Amino acid sequence: xxxxxxxxxxxxxxxxxxxxxxxxxxxxxxxxxxxxxxxxxxxxxxxxxxxxxxxxxxxxxxxxxxxxxxxxxxxxxxxxxxxxxxxxxxxxxxxxxxxxxxxxxxxxxxxxxxxxxxxxxxxxxxxxxxxxxxxxxxxxxxxxxxxxxxxxxxxxxxxxxxxxxxxxxxxxxxxxxxxxxxxxxxxxxxxxxxxxxxxxxxxxxxxxxxxxxxxxxxxxxxxxxxxxxxxxxxxxxxxxxxxxxxxxxxxxxxxxxxxxxxxxxxxxxxxxxxxxxxxxxxxxxxxxxxxxxxxxxxxxxxxxxxxxxxxxxxxxxxxxxxxxxxxxxxxxxxxx
Amino acid sequence: xxxxxxxxxxxxxxxxxxxxxxxxxxxxxxxxxxxxxxxxxxxxxxxxxxxxxxxxxxxxxxxxxxxxxxxxxxxxxxxxxxxxxxxxxxxxxxxxxxxxxxxxxxxxxxxxxxxxxxxxxxxxxxxxxxxxxxxxxxxxxxxxxxxxxxxxxxxxxxxxxxxxxxxxxxxxxxxxxxxxxxxxxxxxxxxxxxxxx
Numbered sequence: 246x247x248x249x250x251x252x253x254x255x256x257x258x259x260x261x262x263x264x265x266x267x268x269x270x271x272x273x274x275x276x277x278x279x280x281x282x283x284x285x286x287x288x289x290x291x292x293x294x295x296x297x298x299x300x301x302x303x304x305x306x307x308x309x310x311x312x313x314x315x316x317x318x319x320x321x322x323x324x325x326x327x328x329x330x331x332x333x334x335x336x337x338x339x340x341x342x343x344x345x346x347x348x349x350x351x352x353x354x355x356x357x358x359x360x361x362x363x364x365x366x367x368x369x370x371x372x373x374x375x376x377x378x379x380x381x382x383x384x385x386x387x388x389x390x391x392x393x394x395x396x397x398x399x400x401x402x403x404x405x406x407x408x409x410x411x412x413x414x415x416x417x418x419x420x421x422x423x424x425x426x427x428x429x430x431x432x433x434x435x436x437x438x439x440x441x442x443x444x445x446x447x448x449x450x451x452x453x454x455x456x457x458x459x460x461x462x463x464x465x466x467x468x469x470x471x472x473x474x475x476x477x478x479x480x481x482x483x484x485x486x487x488x489x490x491x492x493x494x495x496x497x498x499x500x501x502x503x504x505x506x507x508x509x510x511x512x513x514x515x516x517x518x519x520x521x522x523x524x525x526x527x528x529x530x531x532x533x534x535x536x537x538x539x540x541x542x543x544x545x546x547x548x549x550x551x552x553x554x555x556x557x558x559x560x561x562x563x564x565x566x567x568x569x570x571x572x573x574x575x576x577x578x579x580x581x
Numbered sequence: 582x583x584x585x586x587x588x589x590x591x592x593x594x595x596x597x598x599x600x601x602x603x604x605x606x607x608x609x610x611x612x613x614x615x616x617x618x619x620x621x622x623x624x625x626x627x628x629x630x631x632x633x634x635x636x637x638x639x640x641x642x643x644x645x646x647x648x649x650x651x652x653x654x655x656x657x658x659x660x661x662x663x664x665x666x667x668x669x670x671x672x673x674x675x676x677x678x679x680x681x682x683x684x685x686x687x688x689x690x691x692x693x694x695x696x697x698x699x700x701x702x703x704x705x706x707x708x709x710x711x712x713x714x715x716x717x718x719x720x721x722x723x724x725x726x727x728x729x730x731x732x733x734x735x736x737x738x739x740x741x742x743x744x745x746x747x748x749x750x751x752x753x754x755x756x757x758x759x760x761x762x763x764x765x766x767x768x769x770x771x772x773x774x775x776x777x778x
Contacts, residue, residue: 253583281609328613359708363636370644374616377648381609381655389655396652400645407640420633548753 263355263464265342273367275488276306280534282413289540308411313484313509321384324474333475333482340489343368347496348423350520361422362410365389365497366403369452372490375400376454376471379483383474394460394547401554402451408562409441409448412569413501418580423456426505437569444558445535449494451554455535457542458550464572495531501519503527588628608654632712640737660692 280295282304284493287294295302320326328413346361348354356365380392414420416438417428430438451458460470499505506520509527545553573579598621601614619642626635717725 248649325607328610354733358632360632360636360710363633363640370640373644374650374651377651378613379654393656396648400648403644427630490588531709552753552755 251459259515260355267355268341271341271344271489271492272485274492275485276310278492278532279309279484279486281305281532282539283452285533286540289537300376311479312479313477318477319474321474323384325382328378329474330479332375332382333479333486335378335487336372337482337489339368339372339375340486340493343493345370346422346507347493348426348500349524351423351427352482353506353521354423357421357423360420362414362420362501364423365422365493366407369490369497370399370403370484372452375483375486379475383471385474387473388471391473395454395471398454398458398460398550398554399452401551401556402448404555405558405562406448406452408511408559408566409445410501411439412441412565413561415566415569415573416580419555422500422505426500426507430504431578433576434573434578438502439567441496441562441569444562445498446531448558449498450535450538451550453494453535456539457545459544460547460550461535484526491532491535492528495528495535498531499524499527503530505570517542525580584628588625591621591624591628595625608657609651612651612654615650616643619643619647633708633713691724727748 283305284302286292295305298308320329343365346358346364347357348357349573376399377392378386378394378396380390383389413425415427416430416434419425419428432452454460468548472480475483503509504511505527506524508515508518508523595618598614598617602611602618605611605614617640622634623638623643626632626638
C-alpha cells in the first residue's frame with residue numbers, strides 16, 4: 246500500500262490539481278457565458294441586459310447560482326426517483342469529462358490519448374442519455390415529448406457530425422487532437438474543408454439543443470421540455486451541463502477547423518501571445534456565433550429539422566467525404 | 582496493480598449490470614443497465630490496449646444503437662402484470678439454453694491453447710487504429726466490403742418493410758415553395774367603393 250502511494254501519490258495529486266483547474270475554468274466560463282449571452286442578446290434587442298448586481302451586472306451569474314442553491318429540490322410523486330436524480334448528474338459529468346482530452350496549448354492537455362477525437366465524439370454522443378432519462382423519469386407528458394424529440398434530433402445530427410470529422414481526419418491523418426492542430430494545412434485543403442466547417446457549426450447547434458434547434462425545450466409547445474419537472478440544484482446541473490457542452494463543442498470546432506492555439510491565419514508575428522489566449526479567443530468566437538444564431542433565427546419546425554439533418558446534411562457530407570478523399574488522392578496530398 | 586484493480590472494477594460492474602438487465606422489472610431499467618454493460622465492456626477493451634475498438638463500441642452501441650433501443654422500449658405500452666404472468670413457462674427453455682452455453686464455454690476454456698501471445702499496441706509499436714486499418718483494407722478487404730454490403734441490404738430491407746406511403750399526410754414541398762412567384766398567387770384588384778371584391 247505504501248509502495249502504491251509512493252509510486253502514484255505525487256502523480257495523483259498533481260493530476261487532481263490539473264483536473265481542479267480545468268473544472269474551475271470551465272465552470273467560470275459557463276457562469277460568464279450566461280452573462281455574455283444575456284448581454285449580447287440585450288444589445289441585439291436594444292436592451293441593457295443584467296445591470297443591477299455588481300458593476301455592469303457582473304455578479305449576476307453568482308446571484309443566479311446562489312438562488313438555485315437555496316431553492317428546494319422537488320421530486321414529482323410519480324417520478325422514477327433514481328433515474329430522475331441520475332439524469333442531470335450524468336449530463337453534467339459527461340460535459341466535464343470530455344475536457345480531459347482538449348489541448349489548450351501545445352502539450353497543455355490532461356490526457357494526450359491517441360484517439361482523442363473519437364473520445365470526444367463518444368462522450369458527446371452519450372450526452373443524449375441525460376436528456377432521454379430526464380424526459381422518461383419525470384413521468385410527465387411534456388418532459389417525455391421533449392426527451393423523445395431530443396433523442397431523435399441528437400442521433401440525426403451525430404451522423405453528419407461524424408462524417409464531418411472523417412473529412413478532417415482525411416486531411417490530417419491522425420486521431421490525436423494535438424496532431425490534428427499541428428498538421429499543416431495548405432490553402433486548397435482549407436478551401437476543401439470550409440463547407441464542412443459550416444455543416445459542423447450548424448450540427449453543433451442541433452447537438453447542444455440550442456436555438457434555432459431548441460425544440461426539446463421549446464417553451465411555446467412543451468413549456469420547458471425535458472427539464473420541466475426539475476427545480477433548484479437538479480435544474481442547475483442541467484443548465485451548467487448544457488452550457489459546458491456549448492463551450493466544449495466550440496473548443497472542438499476550434500481544434501478541428503480554426504487551428505486551436507496557433508495564431509490566426511498563420512501569422513508568425515503574433516506568436517508572442519500565449520497559445521491559450523488564442524484558443525480562448527477562437528472558442529469565444531464560436532460561442533458568439535451560438536448567441537448570435539439565437540438572437541437571429543426563429544425556431545425550426547420539427548419536420549424541417551429532420552429534413553435538414555437527413556435529406557441535406559447527410560447526403561452532402563457523404564458526398565464531401567468522397568470528394569475530399571478523391572482530391573487528396575489525386576493531388577497526392579494524403580498525410581502519412 | 583492499478584490495472585488489476587481497474588480490471589476487477591470493470592469486470593464486476595459488467596457482470597452485475599448484465600445480471601441486472603435480466604432481473605430488472607422495468608424494461609427501461611433493463612436497457613439502462615445494458616448501456617452500463619456496454620460502457621464497462623469498453624473499459625475492458627481500453628485495458629487490453631484496444632482503445633479504438635473501445636471507443637467505437639461506445640460511439641456505435643452506446644451512442645446510437647442503445648438510444649434507439651431505449652426510444653422504442655420507452656414508447657411501448659407494456660402492462661407489467663401481463664408480462665410477468667406468462668414468464669414462468671419459459672424458465673425450462675431458458676435454463677436449457679443457459680446450460681448449453683455454459684457447457685460450451687467450459688469446453689472452450691479447457692481446449693484453449695495455453696499462453697497465446699497477445700498482440701497489443703505496445704508490442705507492435707504502431708497505433709491500433711492504424712494496425713486495424715491496415716489489416717481490414719489489405720488482407721480482409723473482401724470480407725469487409727461484403728459485410729458492408731450485407732448491412733446495406735439489411736438497411737434497404739428494413740426501410741422497404743416499414744415504409745408506408747400515406748397519401749393523406751401533408752408534406753412541405755420546399756422546391757415548389759421556392760419556385761412560386763408572387764405573380765402566380767397574388768393578384769391586385771381595384772375595388773371600387775360600394776361593391777365587393
